Amino acid sequence: MTSETSTTTPAATAQASQDLLTRRYATLGSHSPLFYDKPLELVSGTGVWLTDSDGKTYLDGYNNVPHVGHANPMVADAINAQLRQINLHTRYLNSRVVEYAEALLATFSGELQRLFLTNSGSEANELALRIARQHTGNTGVLVSDFSYHGNTTSLAELTTGLKVREPFGQHVRALRIPDATETDDHERLLREALMDVDAAIASLQESGHGVSAFLYDPLFSTEGLVQVPDGYIEGVSTRVRAAGGLVIADEVQSGFGRIGSLMWGHQMYSTTPDLVTLGKPMGNGHPVGGVVTSADLLDEFGRHNMYFNTFAGNPVSSAAGMAVLHFMQQEDLMAQADSLGGYIAGRLATVAAGSPHVGSVRGRGLYFGLDIVEAEGSGPAPQLTKALIESMRERGVLISRIGRDDNVLKMRPPLVFTRQNADILLEQLTESLAALKA
Amino acid sequence: MTSETSTTTPAATAQASQDLLTRRYATLGSHSPLFYDKPLELVSGTGVWLTDSDGKTYLDGYNNVPHVGHANPMVADAINAQLRQINLHTRYLNSRVVEYAEALLATFSGELQRLFLTNSGSEANELALRIARQHTGNTGVLVSDFSYHGNTTSLAELTTGLKVREPFGQHVRALRIPDATETDDHERLLREALMDVDAAIASLQESGHGVSAFLYDPLFSTEGLVQVPDGYIEGVSTRVRAAGGLVIADEVQSGFGRIGSLMWGHQMYSTTPDLVTLGKPMGNGHPVGGVVTSADLLDEFGRHNMYFNTFAGNPVSSAAGMAVLHFMQQEDLMAQADSLGGYIAGRLATVAAGSPHVGSVRGRGLYFGLDIVEAEGSGPAPQLTKALIESMRERGVLISRIGRDDNVLKMRPPLVFTRQNADILLEQLTESLAALKA
Numbered sequence: 001m002t003s004e005t006s007t008t009t010p011a012a013t014a015q016a017s018q019d020l021l022t023r024r025y026a027t028l029g030s031h032s033p034l035f036y037d038k039p040l041e042l043v044s045g046t047g048v049w050l051t052d053s054d055g056k057t058y059l060d061g062y063n064n065v066p067h068v069g070h071a072n073p074m075v076a077d078a079i080n081a082q083l084r085q086i087n088l089h090t091r092y093l094n095s096r097v098v099e100y101a102e103a104l105l106a107t108f109s110g111e112l113q114r115l116f117l118t119n120s121g122s123e124a125n126e127l128a129l130r131i132a133r134q135h136t137g138n139t140g141v142l143v144s145d146f147s148y149h150g151n152t153t154s155l156a157e158l159t160t161g162l163k164v165r166e167p168f169g170q171h172v173r174a175l176r177i178p179d180a181t182e183t184d185d186h187e188r189l190l191r192e193a194l195m196d197v198d199a200a201i202a203s204l205q206e207s208g209h210g211v212s213a214f215l216y217d218p219l220f221s222t223e224g225l226v227q228v229p230d231g232y233i234e235g236v237s238t239r240v241r242a243a244g245g246l247v248i249a250d251e252v253q254s255g256f257g258r259i260g261s262l263m264w265g266h267q268m269y270s271t272t273p274d275l276v277t278l279g280k281p282m283g284n285g286h287p288v289g290g291v292v293t294s295a296d297l298l299d300e301f302g303r304h305n306m307y308f309n310t311f312a313g314n315p316v317s318s319a320a321g322m323a324v325l326h327f328m329q330q331e332d333l334m335a336q337a338d339s340l341g342g343y344i345a346g347r348l349a350t351v352a353a354g355s356p357h358v359g360s361v362r363g364r365g366l367y368f369g370l371d372i373v374e375a376e377g378s379g380p381a382p383q384l385t386k387a388l389i390e391s392m393r394e395r396g397v398l399i400s401r402i403g404r405d406d407n408v409l410k411m412r413p414p415l416v417f418t419r420q421n422a423d424i425l426l427e428q429l430t431e432s433l434a435a436l437k438a
Numbered sequence: 439m440t441s442e443t444s445t446t447t448p449a450a451t452a453q454a455s456q457d458l459l460t461r462r463y464a465t466l467g468s469h470s471p472l473f474y475d476k477p478l479e480l481v482s483g484t485g486v487w488l489t490d491s492d493g494k495t496y497l498d499g500y501n502n503v504p505h506v507g508h509a510n511p512m513v514a515d516a517i518n519a520q521l522r523q524i525n526l527h528t529r530y531l532n533s534r535v536v537e538y539a540e541a542l543l544a545t546f547s548g549e550l551q552r553l554f555l556t557n558s559g560s561e562a563n564e565l566a567l568r569i570a571r572q573h574t575g576n577t578g579v580l581v582s583d584f585s586y587h588g589n590t591t592s593l594a595e596l597t598t599g600l601k602v603r604e605p606f607g608q609h610v611r612a613l614r615i616p617d618a619t620e621t622d623d624h625e626r627l628l629r630e631a632l633m634d635v636d637a638a639i640a641s642l643q644e645s646g647h648g649v650s651a652f653l654y655d656p657l658f659s660t661e662g663l664v665q666v667p668d669g670y671i672e673g674v675s676t677r678v679r680a681a682g683g684l685v686i687a688d689e690v691q692s693g694f695g696r697i698g699s700l701m702w703g704h705q706m707y708s709t710t711p712d713l714v715t716l717g718k719p720m721g722n723g724h725p726v727g728g729v730v731t732s733a734d735l736l737d738e739f740g741r742h743n744m745y746f747n748t749f750a751g752n753p754v755s756s757a758a759g760m761a762v763l764h765f766m767q768q769e770d771l772m773a774q775a776d777s778l779g780g781y782i783a784g785r786l787a788t789v790a791a792g793s794p795h796v797g798s799v800r801g802r803g804l805y806f807g808l809d810i811v812e813a814e815g816s817g818p819a820p821q822l823t824k825a826l827i828e829s830m831r832e833r834g835v836l837i838s839r840i841g842r843d844d845n846v847l848k849m850r851p852p853l854v855f856t857r858q859n860a861d862i863l864l865e866q867l868t869e870s871l872a873a874l875k876a
Contacts (some may be wrong), residue, residue: 017531020531020533020536021531023536023540024531024535024536024539027536027539027540027543027551027552027553028528028535028536028539028552028553028554028555028751029552029733029736029737029740030737030740031736031737031739031740031741031745032528032740032745032746032751033528033529033744033746034528034529034530034531035529035530039530039531040530040531041530041531041532041533042524042526042530042531042532043523043524043532043533044523044524045523045524045525045526050524050526063526065526065527065748065749066525066526070524070525070526071521071522071523071524071525073522075521076518076521076522079517079518079521080514080517080518080521083509083513083514083517083518084509084511084514085481085482085483085509086480086481086482086483086488086508086509087483087504087508087509087722087723088480088483088488088501088503088504088508088723089503090466090470090471090472091471091472091473092472092473092477092478092479092480093455093458093459093462093472093477093478093479093480094479094480094481095458095479095481097462097466098458098461098462098465098466101462101465101466102461102465105465113464113465114465114466114467115465115466116466117466119557119558119561119725119749120557120558120561120747120748120749121748122561122747123557123558123560123561123589123590126564126590126591127589129591130590130591130594130604133591134603134604151561151565151745151746151747152561152564152568152590152591152592153564153567153568153571153590153591153592154590154591154592156568156743162744163742163743163744164742164743164744165572165739165742165743166568166572279748280748284525285525285526285749285752285754286725286749286754287557287724287725287726287749287750287752287755288725295467298467298469299467299468299469301469301603302467302468302469302470303469304601304602304603305594305601305602305603306471306600306601306602307469307470307589308470308471308589309558309560309589310503310558310559310717310718311503311557311558311723311724311725312725313466313470314723314725316723316724317725
């Protein structure tokens with residue numbers, strides 16, 4: 001050993017990150033998406049805090065996958081213990097997957113009492129579509145006109161919210177989701193939107209595809225956190241079922257208490273979907289997803305298909321999922337998300353009132369957004385939105401954006417976010433907005 | 439505390455397993471597949487050994503997912519350490535995924551120098567098909583007539599080796615894979631098999647689907663470890679490419695040194711595929727998969743699609759994959775699989791010679807099979823095969839079966855299998871076969 005300590009200059013770490021980027025391009029290619037003009041190299045995290053390769057810390061206002069916090073020790077302990085005990089597929093009996101399925105299904109109501117486990121939200125939506133198509137004998141799907149449900153071929157065919165090369169499916173109809181924040185005449189908005197649904201269903205039937213499913217994110221996140229008028233989801237669901245179709249709620253973003261007052265986004269509406277798909281926060285980053293459905297639909301699919309998924313339902317993935325549920329309960333995270341969400345919404349209304357660049361305040365619980373506009377009453381400002389996100393990064397807060405016009409600030413922190421964290425985010429956001437004026 | 443110790447009788451544990459089964463049916467349903475007439479509840483494992491809820495130990499002669507052994511401490515340590523540091527998606531830079539990609543790609547040759555990471559083999563095959571279809575502008579696919587490549591819709595449409603409800607795709611042609619063990623006239627076998635390929639390609643072109651890909655498992659595992667005549671894979675590849683299609687090697691079963699002398703199954707043939715898909719053993723049970731391809735194909739896909747996969751390439755999955763590669767290298771597992779595979783093949787030939795119920799000896803490296811027949815020179819014996827598997831379980835060795843006729847014993851142990859382990863398996867197999875005669 002020597003008495004020298006290694007010192008790293010900012011220039012040296014910048015060069016190291018550049019080298020890493022070059023090596024990434026040479027292995028994963030240059031199209032694999034990265035955030036920020038100058039990509040951010042993150043080396044460690046704990047709770048809602050992340051540290052980059054320069055040693056700078058960031059408040060995480062963006063990532064929902066580390067649901068119970070970065071490097072959550074309860075999740076790490078559960079995974080670690082199980083890894084050292086046994087990790088196998090479900091063709092042998094093991095209690096972990098059953099215990100987890102029971103705990104998870106206890107958070108659902110009605111007929112949603114059976115579970116398929118998968119390794120991702122994409123696999124979950126893919127499976128839900130297979131079930132719906134087989135059950136109905138139809139192929140047609142209704143989705144929103146700015147949505148994303150996964151990266152498989154079947155899901156690419158119905159992707160409207162990002163670039164895919166597959167042609168938009170002839171069996172798909174895209175619905176414009178009505179935004180209740182854009183008008184006071186909710187009755188007319190609802191009536192017109194449901195007429196669109198009727199037309200889409202008629203078109204699917206006339207073209208011979210029929211209706212297999214309506215697939216929706218209860219928060220309409222990708223769309224920019226659209227707030228639908230009362231009765232919309234119920235109206236669509238009634239019409240879809242009348243046409244013989246099923247309703248699939250994609251809870252990959254809206255689920256697991258994200259909205260605070262309710263465990264599942266679909267519970268905001270007075271109709272229960274036939275299938276619910278799960279993903280992102282389910283294992284706090286461990287690859288796990290699922291489809292929750294009725295005994296009838298699961299049994300029908302199981303009778304006609306040998307469905308097996310090698311990794312899904314293994315005891316380690318189950319232990320990860322169980323630890324997330326335990327931690328949420330132990331720390332009462334839903335109640336915290338509910339009250340903190342209310343507090344943030346109130347503060348954001350003040351922020352909006354104080355800046356000409358902020359339109360609507362959107363979201364619920366710990367998923368909130370701000371419309372960024374050129375000036376009061378004017379149109380979307382994607383460039384300003386991007387500038388705000390970069391400014392927030394400089395100020396040590398990570399957020400992103402969503403929406404048709406790329407102008408809705410997307411704030412969706414780990415569920416362990418506290419009021420003190422929120423105050424930092426809100427203060428930096430206020431300053432970033434003020435700096436825009438300068 | 440009392441001085442009493444809890445004792446568990448066999449009857450009590452049998453009842454506990456029955457209760458667990460009932461609870462499993464009430465959550466995962468009764469169609470989720472289970473091995474054995476009486477399902478086996480496994481509670482712990484280490485290396486090649488597993489323990490059931492009665493405390494009985496089993497030699498694992500079946501599971502390839504725990505590639506470097508059950509509860510491998512190097513893998514558990516790597517996952518555990520990374521979980522406590524950071525676990526995030528690839529839209530931030532992190533060195534782990536790049537280091538893993540470099541190490542993995544170093545095992546490939548030719549143009550196979552780019553990597554997409556996924557969470558499963560199904561996701562990998564799904565992505566490979568998307569790439570092939572987009573690149574070629576065609577939809578047609580050639581597969582073997584008894585194969586399985588995953589559980590998505592696109593893969594269900596080309597599944598021939600297990601029950602799915604989706605109609606067999608009009609854009610798919612199933613090839614009978616020629617079996618060189620069935621005849622000495624390999625030249626004729628090859629010629630006729632390639633005529634089938636020509637016919638299948640012509641049919642795809644005439645029907646307007648064209649050829650996007652030939653998708654094959656280099657070991658033809660599901661088919662029953664079919665040994666193709668020399669020149670078959672090369673001949674199919676030439677024809678598929680002449681028709682504008684790509685070649686996809688599904689290495690989910692054949693890869694990662696399973697065959698001993700080579701890291702990848704496709705390296706047995708003198709043609710390099712355009713895409714290679716990975717899964718099962720890649721993370722020793724941690725959900726990870728991937729697609730390896732050329733820079734051109736990756737870039738073309740990346741330019742036209744915003745492909746993102748939330749969990750894929752996260753630093754924990756990358757650490758798991760890296761630990762598998764490290765452990766393989768440290769323990770020289772490929773060389774061991776190669777020499778042990780040779781030893782086992784020799785011993786199996788003796789077993790075959792000593793039993794009227796054994797036909798061909800199949801497989802390579804640590805993936806081997808035995809055709810079980812009614813009597814010498816007669817047809818497949820699926821019932822005897824099943825009886826052998828149940829008998830082996832009673833004798834404390836886990837194996838399974840594959841093949842069109844469900845009559846090929848499937849032996850595919852963790853790669854840490856030793857000669858001593860092999861001797862136990864072979865001894866119990868000999869006794870099980872002898873007991874059949876009784």
